[in-house]
Amino acid sequence: MMTTFHATPEFAATLDAQDPLRRFREQFHIPPTPDGGESIYFCGNSLGLQPRTVRAAIEQELESWAQQAVEGHFHGVSPWISYHETMADATARLVGANPLEVIVMNNLTTNLHLLLISFYRPTATRYKVLMEGGAFPSDQYAVESQVKLHGYAPDDAIVELVPRPGEHTLRTEDIEAKIQEIGEELALVLLGGINYYTGQAFDMQAITKSGHAVGATVGFDLAHAAGNLVLHLHDWDVDFACWCSYKYLNSGPGGVSGAFVHERFANRPDLPRLAGWWGHDASERFQMKKGFKPMTGAAGWQLANGQIIALAMHRAALALVDEAGGIAALRRKSEQLTAYLEFILRGLNLPPSILEIITPSEPQARGCQLSLLVHKDGRGLFDYLSEAGVIGDWREPNVIRLAPVPLYNTFGEVQRVGELMAAWAERVR
Template identity: 60%
Template sequence: MNPNTFEYSESFAREMDAKDKLAHFRTRFHFPKVEGKEAIYFCGNSLGLQPKSVKDYLGKELSNWADLAVDGHFHGEDAWYHIRKKSKPALAEILGAQEHEVVAMNNLSVNLHLLMVSFYRPTKERYKIIVEAGAFPSDQYMLETQIKFHGLNPENVLLELSPRTGEHTLRTEDILAEIRIHGDSLAMVNMSGIQYYTGQLFDLKAITAAAHEVGAMAGFDLAHAAGNAVLKLHDWEVDFATWCSYKYLNSGPGNVSGIFVHERYAERPDLPRFAGWWGHDEGERFRMEKGFVPMHGADGWQLANSNVLALAAHQASLDIFQEAGMENLRAKSERLTAYLEFLIEHISGNSGVLEIITPKNPAERGCQLSLLIHRGGKAVFDEFYKHGVVGDWRNPNVIRLAPTPLYNSYLDVFRFATILEQSLEKFA
């Protein structure tokens, strides 16, 4: 990924696409249009594109519903009673987990709350939580209300880590130092996998190890990391995690989330939890008796039966992920994002209009680049959109662009660069 090998030319972009072994996956997605033309879609960090196969996957379950009705729970291919199991192999690969450590269920914020019930158990001595400053609002609200639920004051509990003066992202050594400083009073580290605003990929392995060294739990919101970065949650000994499926996992707006719970908690019925019928031992479930007995692994945190139509849309994308392979996707992502970075820096130069605040080190970022706009504000974003670029604006002054390896091309990146060059003339 030596930037000296990159060129700002259409022929170079087309040559790179011709060499790309994943290029054919692009044709398996629907692209939106802007002003009647196919958009340059760099917004997978907010909502992934729809796989064309989704209609068939949904159609199959609609047919099962029509033909079998209630019998669909126990009869036919992929009986609904066990439908959650179908997504486990792909989720295990994407998250770096054992199949019993993951399950698709609920939505991300709901799952964060459920996991906190089990893994945030403050005591008089250990009660503090480390989180990055400026975490996504859902995480902020969740942490605030969970702390209050325990009768504590968030101002005394939350340790919000900010970058050093003049810097945009956190240094790993500073995160680890804070963990050690507050070790005796630290109950949990609960951070993003990738910070939504800056695009920084945190060192989950090092953070988890440091948390465990001081006796604290380590849990992560992987909304922007799942399907984007290579994860090894089991090997890293992460305690718990959750994610959403509608960003890089391309499973549809607001679609099902999932959880990871490390296998050391697989047979821990003593862990406090908010239980539901579907988390109860499925071999005994239809006895309809009181006395909750959690299922083995992450399944024991389920509440209600599976949303079959949601899981069908989810599976359409997961099958594509298994076919492509996370390691292959990550390798392309690093090259594609590096090319975008090269072109932005080549074109913007010393204009002073924008600054990339995402780490330059590929190991410290996913496919997202966050552009801090110094002049022009949202007008710069609006100019991009007018020319067909679908990105993401985040207040107060950041444009997020995410060239996604499953469906974006080097030609997309080149086309964006020509639009960037035209746009800078208005704001430079």
């Protein structure tokens, strides 16, 4: 593909013609506009679009239920008792893990709590948690409740990272310095792989190394990173992670979550955890005996049998990622799509007093999303884009998040958004 951009429809059409992933747009339902056209959907960072294959996947399991009832657990195309296992390889490829290290279950915050029970083990002297300031509320609430559970005051135990004055994002060296500063008091580093508000992607490998150097456990909420970034959780030596599947993985509202636990914990039955039947050794599970004996690997954190309809949706969506060539192929297009959007927006030549892009410019420091800090009539701009058929995301007090997604968005859509933004810019200068 070309790398020298131009803000013309013809140039965007050329990029789309060269796009090796262009056929995948047809695999998704695009929300219509009131006049019957297709909306420009730049909100995959909040909820991904519905794959056309999902309906058949759901109907297959409904048919199994109708025809086999309880026997569907053991018979049929995909017996329910082992349904989650059919996604282990695809999930491992997605996050850079071994199949033993991943499990698909529950939702994100449930998985986060389950993992924190095991990996936030404070002592009288090592009890502090390092988070990004303004982390997504679920993470804030989860950690707040976990430190209270252990008898600590959140204001004392939780340390929040904030950008330098006049900056919007965190510097890796400042994160590392804060880890060193807290030192032996630090029990846990818990960051989002990508900050939901700014769109900043963190250097997870460097942060993990720094956390381990002072004896802390390191985990990540990958809600905005899974299906968006190329991840190497095993090689980065991350202790644990969890993510949702309804954003860049297109697995439906409230979709099932994924979890990662590094293989060094695979055979650690001594680790404290909240146990459930499905996390018990499968070879003994139906003996119904007392005494929890965890499965090896991440599967040992399961509580109950899988939510089959949600798993069916997720498996259909994961198959599209593999069909497209995997996360590396998606990332190649994503980097160019996002760069083109940034080029278009910077070409407006608006002063920072009107509009700032607060997402980093470096490709390795961001995913699909660009966050626009609009200082002048931000809500008016959002409503104007919405009326023109652009579906983005508004975050108080004045941020618009736009996320062109490689599986279903086009360069032509980016160019069209640029035309709309140019018309708005002429009015607000």
